[in-house]
Amino acid sequence: MDEVFKALADASRRALLDSLHARNGQSLSELCAGLQLTRQAVAKHLAVLEQANLVAVLWRGREKLHFLNPVPIHEIAERWLGKYERHRLRLLAQLKQRLEAAEGGTEE
């Protein structure tokens, strides 16, 4: 679990996970295209994410494809959120979104 939190404590690595969340199964080159980082830096970040089991890798021929693996985050959520809390939190998140949209705010 330490590895998961360490892996998530970096904006570039979170950006890589966001990119996979938007489009799963990208190659290293595809992931590099969306970020202002060198190929080596992206490869290094991906290795950390893979080590933390936040990214799963599949080989398709000679191409290595990266997939967002939500299981460790899910396990963290299961550890601290009961099922009733989860339902209330979802309602709160929806309320927050609606109120902020009504104010005309542009932030998430």
Place this chain on the structure above:
Amino acid sequence: MSANRFVYVTYIRTTPEKLWQALTAPEFTRQYWAGCWFDADWREGGGWKLMIPDGRIGDAGEVLEIDPPRRLVLRWKNVFLPGLRDEPATRCTITLEPVGASVRLMLEHETELARSPLLDSLSQGWPHLLASVKSLLETGEPLEVTRHWPEGI
């Protein structure tokens, strides 16, 4: 051919044999898969049905490859949900690999459709089941959320 797929990986402190049994045997799946169980002919070409506790068939398909306790490939169709049951079959590949005192479980689920509500639905369900089977094997207790079939579905 651009398949649409998700890949999930979890590490479980158990043996491949026990995990295989937990994934396939009714007395185990009933505990963590919302009371569901496999009515299956576990051999290549055999049919399988995932039975809902009230007697309906939830999902079904064929066994494409089977190599216990290492690899299971299933043709996977939804049977009971309007909106999902008309979709073409998906393919589910489960691979178990011992790593030290644990087993690495890799689950790959794919479809040929670019947009697939069935795959979206499966991608939401699997993390709960994987976390729950892990909990069952490591602590003896499945997760509360996956114990019972949800009301009204």
